[in-house]
Amino acid sequence: MNTRERETIQRYRKTFPNDTLKTISFKTGIQLTRVFRIMNGKPMKVSELEVFENILGQRLGQNKRIMEFENIVKLAALDLTVRDIETIISYIERKLENNKIIKQVVTNHISENLIA
Amino acid sequence: MKITSIERFVLETIENEAKTFKEILTESGLQENVCFNTLQALVIKNIIATNGLHYFINKNLPREMVEKINSNRFKKQESMELIENFLNTSADDFVITKVALNDKDQKIFRAMLKNLDSFVKDCHLKTKKEVFYKDRTLVFWGMAKTENIIKEMVG
Known part of the structure; x- marks a missing residue:
């Protein structure tokens, strides 16, 4: 495994510390046994490296958006009317409630195998 | 609740x-x-x-x-x-437009909306047992003065 591959795997483990091998296999589309080998230092194919780097890139993008969201909420609290704030709260609450029902679906179907 | x-x-x-x-x-x-x-x-x-x-x-x-x-x-x-x-x-199927309607045209349009409302209600009563909920068609309509909307937005 070269330096870039090693660093990518390290960044992945840091970003997703609780991901099991099965979860990594599910996320990347790479076979479970192959994931095991990669996590234990076997060289990756170019396509496999790209998959890991894409996932990390998306997560970085998500983190930026989360920071933007937090900043804008602070601005909104200072600037908007109570009525507008209530509308936004209701909107987010509805999204969260719908998400709860849908996410319960997903977590019920992923069985956890912890990384050793 | x-x-x-x-x-x-x-x-x-x-x-x-x-x-x-x-x-x-x-x-x-x-x-x-x-x-x-x-x-x-x-x-x-x-x-x-x-x-x-x-x-x-x-x-x-x-x-x-x-x-x-x-x-x-x-x-x-x-x-x-x-x-x-x-x-x-279905954004392509959505129509929203600010139309110049004089009083007469507004009355005509309101009458058309009332007819549409009756038509839709009759259709629903007639066929609701035959059509599954998921196959129902979502329709919406309404009209409002642009001035009122602007006032609401701008405060």
Whole structure:
């Protein structure tokens, strides 16, 4: 495994510390046994490296958006009317409630195998 | 007490009948576990009841609860959610326009909307037993003075 591959795997483990091998296999589309080998230092194919780097890139993008969201909420609290704030709260609450029902679906179907 | 839009879908699927899980699942078009979780949430909220096989709307709901669930505030939030998702899925079919209508044209247009309303209600009564909930067509209409909208937006 070269330096870039090693660093990518390290960044992945840091970003997703609780991901099991099965979860990594599910996320990347790479076979479970192959994931095991990669996590234990076997060289990756170019396509496999790209998959890991894409996932990390998306997560970085998500983190930026989360920071933007937090900043804008602070601005909104200072600037908007109570009525507008209530509308936004209701909107987010509805999204969260719908998400709860849908996410319960997903977590019920992923069985956890912890990384050793 | 408020209900989510998904809970509303399930309630509207059940309507005034007693339906099995399979019937609700088929007719609502929801994914199996989403349907199951929603039914559980409605049972916990005591809005629907079950005899183990069939689900039905609780006829003994306190009036205040029914009024709250159907309050204008929550209906407005659900409407906004429906329109948002309509735009996400069928934006090309959405028409919104600021039209110059004189008083006469406004009267004509209101009469047309009233006819449309009657037509839609008649169609619904006629065919609601034949058409599954998920196959129903979402329609919406309305008109308002642009000035009022601007005032609302700008304050």
